[in-house]
Amino acid sequence: MSTKTLDHIVHLTPPGTVHETAEQFRQLGFNVIDGGVHADGFTANSLVILKDHAYLELISFTHPPEAYPPSSPARRARDSHKWAARAPGWIDYAFLGNGSLTAPNRISDVINGRRDASDAPLYVDEVPGGRTRPDGEVLKWVISAPAKKDSILPFFCGDVTDRQLRVPTKPDSNARHPSGALGIAHIRLLTSRSSLAAVSKELSVVADGAPVSRTRTEAKWSLSTLNGEHPPTLILSTPEGPEQEAFVARNSAAGIYEVGFWVGAEGKEGSVTTPFGKIVWVSHV
CATH class of the missing domain: 2.60.40.4320 (Immunoglobulin-like)
Incomplete structure (x- = not known):
């Protein structure tokens, strides 16, 4: 299977600014669509859909770390989020995965199987993900993440629900940009x-x-x-x-x-x- 199909690119801004960022990208000449809140509740996004069916994910944390009680499970989860320490800007990019959580078909199995036997695994075991759209539609996917937290390798996003729900390329006007x-x-x-x-x-x-x-x-x-x-x-x-x-x-x-x-x-x-x-x-x- 191909493991070099570009899925999306992630642009992070400060907590609570996703709607402000959407307006900034509209001023830059992009058509921006509201995305929703991710399943863990820590992040929300807006989307820029492109004609090639890749997209930009404009994302921000919903709240700063201090909004969560010190030492609480929510605060620990917020602090350990993979993007918690990242400075705003272009922070990550994703290739299209296959949605499998089962070995040996997982993306992690496919890529780790290509590496030299003496090298450490490049990807860890898959985890499920998802978000709820503003219209209430629940989306589900599988994430294949690099083993190193500060890696510049892409992560993989493989749909469990229809990708069209996650990346609404229809109507065609969604991908038209000034x-x-x-x-x-x-x-x-x-x-x-x-x-x-x-x-x-x-x-x-x-x-x-x-x-x-x-x-x-x-x-x-x-x-x-x-x-x-x-x-x-x-x-x-x-x-x-x-x-x-x-x-x-x-x-x-x-x-x-x-x-x-x-x-x-x-x-x-x-x-x-x-x-x-x-x-x-x-x-x-």
Whole structure:
């Protein structure tokens, strides 16, 4: 099975700001749809659906940590959430999983089975997830997460309920954007020079293939989407200049530096930033 189909990219903002962030993305030229609250109650999201059927997840915690009683189970769960320590911005990305919780068909089994026998497992056992939409529809999925908490590898989201419920690509107007955005052109990851070879090796295991191009400072993999005419590229680079060096230092030596969007002839040009992340408009004309 393919393990390099891009599902979505996660953009985090401070607690309680999901609706404010949705408005910010509308001002940037995106059509934004309300998402709902996740099953654990800790996070809520809004969605930007793209024509290639990938999407952006605009997410924030529903409450800051201090809203929960000290030492309570809820506070411990909030503090141990995988994104609890992440700074706002582009924080994660997901490939499409298969929804299986049963060995040997789980994504974790598939990917761990590709690694060198002497290497540690790249993914841990799957866990169920879900959220409730504003209209009351309950969604269910399975998450396959990297074994290392600070990993730059993608997690996998595999639907148990119909993916159309999670990613409402219909009607077609959901994926029409004033900016002209059509799909994901690239995800650019930055990592330290000392980590480039090791991270590149792990990403090759996930993508089930070597980079389509490689230099001393960069590696690229061609990804797929469910509906894209122009496939996205996953780019792993080492930092250039003080600003990118500072980014790597802030993000535990690796992180999503920018996201590129394909646009048509009338689409936006150049680049822009959200309050916390960089966007690049890429013409395919």
